[in-house]
Amino acid sequence: MSGPVLRWRVRREIFVLKAFAVVAFAMLALLSVGDPRGMILAGVGALVAAVLALRDVLVPVRLSADDEGLVVVRGFAGSERVPWSSVERIRVDRRTRLTSRTELLEIDTGEAIFLLSRFDLGVPCQEVADELRSYRTGF
Missing domain, CATH: 2.30.29 (PH-domain like)
Structure with missing residues (x-):
């Protein structure tokens, strides 16, 4: 390879937004202790956001x-x-x-x-x- 290498990556702002979503959904799950459905939904939201944020860390x-x-x-x-x-x-x-x-x-x-x-x-x-x-x- 003698020429330059061009790279396109996920912007940091998008990763930060996903990380914020993980925290927000996790807090929502903790606040929904009395509501099992709300807790499950918020927990699933936190898990999905965490997986998407992890992908941005592994393959930016x-x-x-x-x-x-x-x-x-x-x-x-x-x-x-x-x-x-x-x-x-x-x-x-x-x-x-x-x-x-x-x-x-x-x-x-x-x-x-x-x-x-x-x-x-x-x-x-x-x-x-x-x-x-x-x-x-x-x-």
């Missing part, structure tokens, strides 16, 4: 690119190296439903499609797509 970098190809997060905390020759298409999938708009970076290898959101990348998906395309072609 969700996508990286170098001269050889991409390394993309796969599953909970795994990753997969994808050579540039396997990448068929890089695009941004935009969808609007009611008042909600979502954007996902889509990396298509023919055998697999990797989807990454702005929350995974820390920057807008279109910006990452443009950088990947220019890095891949050298322009």
Whole structure:
């Protein structure tokens, strides 16, 4: 690898928000001692938020690119190296439903499609797509 390595990671603010959610749900569970359903719901909320925060600690970098190809997060905390020759298409999938708009970076290898959101990348998906395309072609 002679060229630079580009990396996109989860923003710290998102991790802090998830950690705050863990604390808030745990406190809510403690305050709901007399209400078993409320305690269970708050406990499940704390557990889910803790798992999501743990993933941000274990795999903060969700996508990286170098001269050889991409390394993309796969599953909970795994990753997969994808050579540039396997990448068929890089695009941004935009969808609007009611008042909600979502954007996902889509990396298509023919055998697999990797989807990454702005929350995974820390920057807008279109910006990452443009950088990947220019890095891949050298322009």
